[in-house]
Every structure is written in C-alpha cells, then in structure tokens.
Amino acid sequence: MSKPFMFEKPVGMRDTLPAYYQTKNKVRERMEKETDSWGYLPIETPALEYYDTVGTASAILDQQLFKLLDQQGNTLVLRPDMTAPIARVAASSLKDQAFPLRLSYHSPLFRAQQRDGGRPAEFEQMGVELVGDGTASADGEVIALMAAALKKAGLQNFQIAIGHIGYVNALLLDVVGSEERANTLRRYLYEKNYVGFKQHVKSLPLSSIDEKRLLSLLKLRGGQEKLKDAEELVQNGKAAKALNDLHQLWDVLESYGVSEHIKLDLNLVMHMSYYTGVVFEGYGSKLGFPLSSGGRYDELLQNFNRPAQATGFGIRLDLLVEALGDTEELPEQTCILFSKERRKEAIEEAGKLRESGKRVVLQDLQGVENVDELSEAFAEVYYFIGKKQGGASNE
Ligand SMILES: N[C@@H](Cc1c[nH]c[nH+]1)C(=O)O
16 A cells, blocks of 8 residues: 555644635724835835844744755755845845835745744734835834734724833843853743743842843833833943833824834844844734734844845734634525526526626536535525526525
C-alpha cells in the first residue's frame, strides 16, 4: 500500500469555513471603508520577501519566520508583517511620491509557532501606515483611525493602551546601565510576565532606591496623571522627550474625542523591535491579549535608503472577530431543482433571479441523494421537473 494520505495541516495553519469567512469579510469591509474615507490608499505586496532585507527589517524573532529558498539559492521569508514591506515600497516603487504617504492594507501574515497551542501561524491583518510625518498629529491620527475602525467593525467596549519605548529604554538604561541587562528586563515586559520582571529586579545588585524605581514602572498605568509620576522616576533628556511626546499626543487624542478609550501604560514593550517612540495596543473587553497594535518607527525606512519618520497600526482580524462574539448567519439562498427536460428553462429562471439580487443554486435532481435534506438548507425552492411548464415554490 502507498503511504496514507495526510489530512493534518502544518502547525498553526487554519481553514476558514464559510460562516467565519462571511463575518471576517464584512468586518474588514467596514473597516476599509473607514480607512478609505481618511484618505489611505490600499496596497498589496508579495507574500515572499528576501530574508536579508524585509525579513530582518520586520524585527521579529528569527524563529518566528518561515524561511525557504528560491531557485537562485536566496533565502526568502513569508512576510511576518506589512510594515517592513511597505517601508520597502515607500523607498522604491513610490520613491518619487512626496511624503507623507498614507497607505492601507489587508493581508495574510505568517508567524511560525513552536507548538500548536491555539495560536495561528497564518492570520489576516488590516492596517495603515503613515509614512514621512513625525508629528504628534500623525501619531494621534493613526490611533484615532484605529479607534474609528474598531467602532465601525462593531466593537463597542475597547481600550487602547499607550506607551513610549523611548521612556522604557531611558528608565531601564538609567537604572541597570547596560543594554544587555535592559534587554532581559524588556523581554519580561514584552511577554507581560510581570511576576518574572519583579523577581528578576529583586535578583539584581541594585540599591533599594533603584529597585523601587524599576518596580514603580509597573504602576505607570492609568490616566494622564501618570505622566507626572513617570517624570519623577527618571530625569534625563530622552525620558523628558518621550513624556513630552505623550503630553502632546494626549492633546491630539482629546481633540479627536477618543480619550475615553485611552489609558497610559508606560511599561508597554512590543513584539517588533523597530519601534522608536509612541507605541499602543488595542484590547476588546472579552480578551486578555491585544487585538491590534502599532506605533512609531522612525528608523526603519533608513534601512531602505529613504530615511523617514513613520507610524501605523495593524488589526488582527481573527482576534477582532473573536472579540465581537457572534459569527454571522450564512446568507439566504434560493434553490432551483430541475430535471434535464427543463434544464434550459431552469437556467433562464436562475439568471433572472440572480439579476434581481438573489443567490441561486441550480441543481439537477439526478445529482441529489436526499431532496428533503437539500430543501431544508434553502429559504425557498423552485421545481422545474418533468414536462409541465412553470415553477412551483415549496412554500
Ligand atoms: N506591523 C505591526 C503593526 C504596525 C503597523 N504599523 C506600525 N506597527 C504588527 O504586525 O504588529
């Protein structure tokens, strides 16, 4: 016997079935309408990119990349994110277009998982990039747009946590002195392992004041007043610049009227290491993990020889659909069941009904095992059977 046929899918790969597909598309279309109306132009890029350029620029853990070889022996990756491909496009195909560029996308992304622990290795993300604008207005615009898109998707209760990678870095370096030590601490924050963070801080050879400063970082979550507390923890130029960015951003978000959804979270550290400034994550009320995220990445485009400040966000469609709860019902369909003598008549009728906006399944009676079972799946059934002219509904 030949080898048994493999039905299993690779780790983390999912099928999308019709009802879920339907919901996901509806949600995506509503959000795209919103990004379109803010002037963001949709763009598509290839699923495969070179590892050495876009792959490394994506700044995700190497073990999360799917790698393969092309015919010339170059290492390729399945894109793990859209920000780096868009940076590449902004610096190449769109290099003659003046900044700022406002681009939007929706694409499947690929992030390899070690185990099939429920995390998909392929998922759809929609998002925007605002490239070539370093203002607080730009940071505020993308956050307000993310909020507007989530609202349009039907998500009522959501929170956006805002931090600043410049502030975290300034505090960590100020206290622990070396990038290596700061990195270890940053990893705990990125994993949201606050217990681990505390334990690690206590194991470091620090004065009690410094230990307290690091532990206080975890308390910097809440309203605008946390910026004052943050100021007291570290007083150097970089921290001051970060806090000033956040003050300005808060003003912009108030003007957009979205501050009810916003809270500060100054220990936010992201999974991509290209962020340089304001960072943020969106949470639905039912989920403990972020369904959207983004931030400022002012150094990414220089890898592609067109230095520019930029910011953007991505929304995970799978997590958003989960947060919204119900999956849509499939749309109603009409069935025309025919026997071959009246096939032509049935085809004509189906054409008319489709023209009128109905979804019509045209089915030869001979191809059906159980007519009752088939009929139950449809809102209405027309029979074009035998010699008689005209169709009769089953209603
Ligand atoms: N590309 C980021 C989201 C983002 C878009 N722009 C800036 N950040 C991600 O996949 O998480």
